[in-house]
Amino acid sequence: MSGYFVAVKTWMLRESSDSATALARILADARVWKLKTAAVSSSPVWSTGRPALDARLPGGGWPTATLVEVLLETPGLGELQLFLPALIDCQQRADAPSWIVWIAPPHEPYAPALAQQGIELARLLVVRPASAAEALWAAEQALSSGVCAAVLLWLQGSDDRWLRRLKLAAEEGGALCVLFRPERHRFESSPARLRLALTKGEHETQLDLVKVQGGRPGPVECRVSG
Numbered sequence: 001m002s003g004y005f006v007a008v009k010t011w012m013l014r015e016s017s018d019s020a021t022a023l024a025r026i027l028a029d030a031r032v033w034k035l036k037t038a039a040v041s042s043s044p045v046w047s048t049g050r051p052a053l054d055a056r057l058p059g060g061g062w063p064t065a066t067l068v069e070v071l072l073e074t075p076g077l078g079e080l081q082l083f084l085p086a087l088i089d090c091q092q093r094a095d096a097p098s099w100i101v102w103i104a105p106p107h108e109p110y111a112p113a114l115a116q117q118g119i120e121l122a123r124l125l126v127v128r129p130a131s132a133a134e135a136l137w138a139a140e141q142a143l144s145s146g147v148c149a150a151v152l153l154w155l156q157g158s159d160d161r162w163l164r165r166l167k168l169a170a171e172e173g174g175a176l177c178v179l180f181r182p183e184r185h186r187f188e189s190s191p192a193r194l195r196l197a198l199t200k201g202e203h204e205t206q207l208d209l210v211k212v213q214g215g216r217p218g219p220v221e222c223r224v225s226g
Helices: 019-027 030-037 079-092 111-117 132-145 160-173
Strands: 007-010 066-072 099-103 124-128 148-154 176-182 194-199 206-212 218-220
Touching: 066 079, 066 160, 079 099, 079 148, 079 176, 099 132, 124 132, 132 148, 132 160, 148 160, 160 176
Parallel strands: 066 176, 066 194, 099 124, 099 148, 148 176
Antiparallel strands: 007 124, 194 206, 206 218
16 A cells, blocks of 8 residues: 555554554455445435534535535534534444544544444544645545545645545545635635535634535524534
């Protein structure tokens, strides 16, 4: 397996402590998963758990096999809570890949809280790349592998070429790709099918749909808590 070697953390018990080997082993299952999922005719849509937001999204939830971009005024505005219901649902689906990969999250995930909410920790990987280039490489590999249901990636910035590569990789592997970037990128062009912005409100986080292919952009009245 060529390319970068990045640090991977998984709560699954393993015989080897080599994190790069762990990532390679998981992605090596891609051919098996692709054979199993080849008969699936359409990509599932995962509910956000918020009826007001689902009603504004084509298909009634987060689209899979594509790139979703989340623009943050600051981390910790409830962005993970927006996707937790979908992550839990996709792991419980028997006929689809159930691996979830988090790449370069700004804080260490709290495993007990995730498990309590329903995340299967044995199928959750946290990747700690040494650079943005390694983060993008890891995301592209995970997305295109066919063994991941969702890949969440945190970046300070990236060019349009890499965003298109992420979108193509998500389409190839059938995974939901969520890219978290600073809100300053709001007015830049993006190939993402869906873009939303989270900003601080007077009393609670404000959610705006910046771009919705097949839907209607604008503010969404739904509670988002950090």
